[in-house]
Amino acid sequence: MKYNFDKIIDRTGTDDLKHGVLEERYGDANLLPLWVADMDFETPQFITDAIRRRLDHSLFGYTMMPANYWQRVSQWIEDHHQWRPREEWMTYIPGIVKGIGMAINVFVKEDEKVIIQPPVYHPFRLTPLGNRRQVVYNPLIETLSTGGQWSCASYSMDFDQLAEVCDEKCRMLILSNPHNPAGVCWDADTLRHLAHFCHERGIIVISDEIHCDMALFGNRHVPFASVSDEAAQCSITFGAPSKTFNIAGIVSSYAIVPNDSLRSRFFSWLEANELNEPHLFAPIATLAAFSPEGEEWRKEMLAYIERNVDYVISFCHDHMPKIKPWRPEASFLVWLDCRDLDLDHEQLNRLFVSRARLALNDGEMFGKGGEGFMRLNVAAPRSVLTQALESLRDAL
Numbered sequence: 001m002k003y004n005f006d007k008i009i010d011r012t013g014t015d016d017l018k019h020g021v022l023e024e025r026y027g028d029a030n031l032l033p034l035w036v037a038d039m040d041f042e043t044p045q046f047i048t049d050a051i052r053r054r055l056d057h058s059l060f061g062y063t064m065m066p067a068n069y070w071q072r073v074s075q076w077i078e079d080h081h082q083w084r085p086r087e088e089w090m091t092y093i094p095g096i097v098k099g100i101g102m103a104i105n106v107f108v109k110e111d112e113k114v115i116i117q118p119p120v121y122h123p124f125r126l127t128p129l130g131n132r133r134q135v136v137y138n139p140l141i142e143t144l145s146t147g148g149q150w151s152c153a154s155y156s157m158d159f160d161q162l163a164e165v166c167d168e169k170c171r172m173l174i175l176s177n178p179h180n181p182a183g184v185c186w187d188a189d190t191l192r193h194l195a196h197f198c199h200e201r202g203i204i205v206i207s208d209e210i211h212c213d214m215a216l217f218g219n220r221h222v223p224f225a226s227v228s229d230e231a232a233q234c235s236i237t238f239g240a241p242s243k244t245f246n247i248a249g250i251v252s253s254y255a256i257v258p259n260d261s262l263r264s265r266f267f268s269w270l271e272a273n274e275l276n277e278p279h280l281f282a283p284i285a286t287l288a289a290f291s292p293e294g295e296e297w298r299k300e301m302l303a304y305i306e307r308n309v310d311y312v313i314s315f316c317h318d319h320m321p322k323i324k325p326w327r328p329e330a331s332f333l334v335w336l337d338c339r340d341l342d343l344d345h346e347q348l349n350r351l352f353v354s355r356a357r358l359a360l361n362d363g364e365m366f367g368k369g370g371e372g373f374m375r376l377n378v379a380a381p382r383s384v385l386t387q388a389l390e391s392l393r394d395a396l
């Protein structure tokens, strides 16, 4: 290993969200935080070096996208996911949740509705609601794959129910691909089925692919827009290097819109509001990430995450078998099934927060189906994970 993921980074004094809101959200500032989806690993030096080189220039006027930017992003996507978006389909956006909010404002009228499939990343619900759009819920179905091993549990989409809950006011569906919180890599058939359903009804699919470069254990991410012409024509894909390279604070995201009419509406609105203009460090960090060095770091980081996931699974199996971690197919979030503990919502939170002194994401925040779960962020040095799991075992 060239990179040291065991290194403990002290974030004190950086105003980081993970620690900064513990008192406000959990009522206690002295918890071990394993919640929000950023990593406790150092952002790699080839990214900080690229930013530092620009800082050394010391004149920070207006900026523009470097000439090779979209070629590089598109090449990265093709190299990793065998889909080559055209450069003219792509634009900068200032964050993915913001992108979702902007797409809602452009495409969903006030009396129209947005479909989500809980349990799912909570801003998928909060962003439409905050923009006064009604949300329609199509909960995922729990599946247990062959062998019935709980670490192989996963979700599938409920297409019969989707047909029941969907009406002519539904204008958008927001998809987490891969899925947060359970780390599912949706397969091409499922995505094709969803695309056909949405395309037939004039529903725009927002495919949030922020976790796409972190498939684990030999799984593969399938870009939604790549599965069929219907998928390409009804979708807006959002992506970013922010999760994979731990640069969420730098805010560098992109949207990909293959359909001419959707693209012209969305891009002209972004342009009118200058929301497609990158800040100075966004392209610098992204180009440094989407590079051969970035690829080397990414592979080592994922190997470390896989070992952390295995560690969590075997620790729970050996020491607290009533907590059942689902093995994610992508990303660094582990969905802990705590339902066998037979605790209600408040008791479960008390166990994790007051007794084990841990701050995780409580499953209920992800909506229906999240009850009795906790989401554990395993992008942390192994020693931190050990400390967390031992505290939980002792609390139990």
Ligand SMILES: Cc1ncc(COP(=O)(O)O)c(C=O)c1O
Residues within 6 Å of the ligand: 036, 037, 094, 095, 096, 097, 098, 121, 176, 180, 208, 210, 211, 240, 242, 248, 253
């Ligand atoms: C599925 C998903 N989308 C979006 C985000 C946040 O993206 P951004 O910071 O670009 O808004 C996250 C962060 O956890 C996420 O998990």
